[in-house]
Amino acid sequence: MRVLLVEDDLLLGKATRKGLETRGYAVDWIRDGVSAEAAIAAHDYEAILLDLGLPRQDGLTVLAKLRKRGSSVPVLVITARDEVADKVGGLDLGADDFIVKPFDLDELAARIRASIRRANHRPQSHLVHGTLDVDPASRTVTMNGTTIPLTAHQFALLVQLLEARGQVLSKARLEESLYGWGEEIESNTVEVYIHHLRRKLGKELIKTIHGAGYIIEAGPDGH
Numbered sequence: 052m053r054v055l056l057v058e059d060d061l062l063l064g065k066a067t068r069k070g071l072e073t074r075g076y077a078v079d080w081i082r083d084g085v086s087a088e089a090a091i092a093a094h095d096y097e098a099i100l101l102d103l104g105l106p107r108q109d110g111l112t113v114l115a116k117l118r119k120r121g122s123s124v125p126v127l128v129i130t131a132r133d134e135v136a137d138k139v140g141g142l143d144l145g146a147d148d149f150i151v152k153p154f155d156l157d158e159l160a161a162r163i164r165a166s167i168r169r170a171n172h173r174p175q176s177h178l179v180h181g182t183l184d185v186d187p188a189s190r191t192v193t194m195n196g197t198t199i200p201l202t203a204h205q206f207a208l209l210v211q212l213l214e215a216r217g218q219v220l221s222k223a224r225l226e227e228s229l230y231g232w233g234e235e236i237e238s239n240t241v242e243v244y245i246h247h248l249r250r251k252l253g254k255e256l257i258k259t260i261h262g263a264g265y266i267i268e269a270g271p272d273g274h
């Protein structure tokens with residue numbers, strides 16, 4: 052669950068990054084519009100938090116270019132109270148949601164989850180797969196009604212695979228979703244997490260596609 056935070060205000064950026072990291076997100080933090088564009092081109096993000104007033108290139112331009120390239124990544128625009136005109140412009144350009152400064156971090160995290168859900172056409176907040184029930188809000192996992200304790204990274208990996216049910220995700224893609232820039236990654240990290248997930252949730256859930264990556268197959272209802 053890797054997100055891009057584009058915010059030039061140091062205090063707000065720092066607090067937002069920290070708040071999202073404690074809620075299980077890997078966060079890349081960028082402070083100008085040109086670097087934001089480069090980061091978006093280079094990485095896959097689950098969501099982008101975009102301030103509008105930015106140095107070098109404003110947020111609406113970043114958003115317009117992103118949608119022009121055909122990207123459907125959820126974008127949450129961070130606005131000040133008096134930016135109503137920008138809000139209208141942002142909606143027209145393909146923003147998914149708005150959050151007004153100063154914002155509550157729990158609310159921000161909930162809005163990010165909702166945007167990701169909508170992007171994946173999933174109306175319900177829980178991810179349910181057979182007897183497995185995952186609640187991204189409380190970060191709890193139950194199987195046959197029994198709570199299964201997972202570490203933050205194991206949980207993030209499981210959610211990533213469930214959100215992409217029916218698609219093979221490469222090891223590199225999964226690594227990207229777990230770590231922000233500058234974080235140390237052990238070369239076998241993903242394999243280790245998959246091993247732990249299989250031990251806790253059964254061998255059948257996550258399949259290895261040799262040379263390609265990992266998959267949780269879609270259920271009979273397509274989910």
Ligand code: CA
Pocket residue numbers: 058059060102103104105
């Ligand atoms: Ca700003």
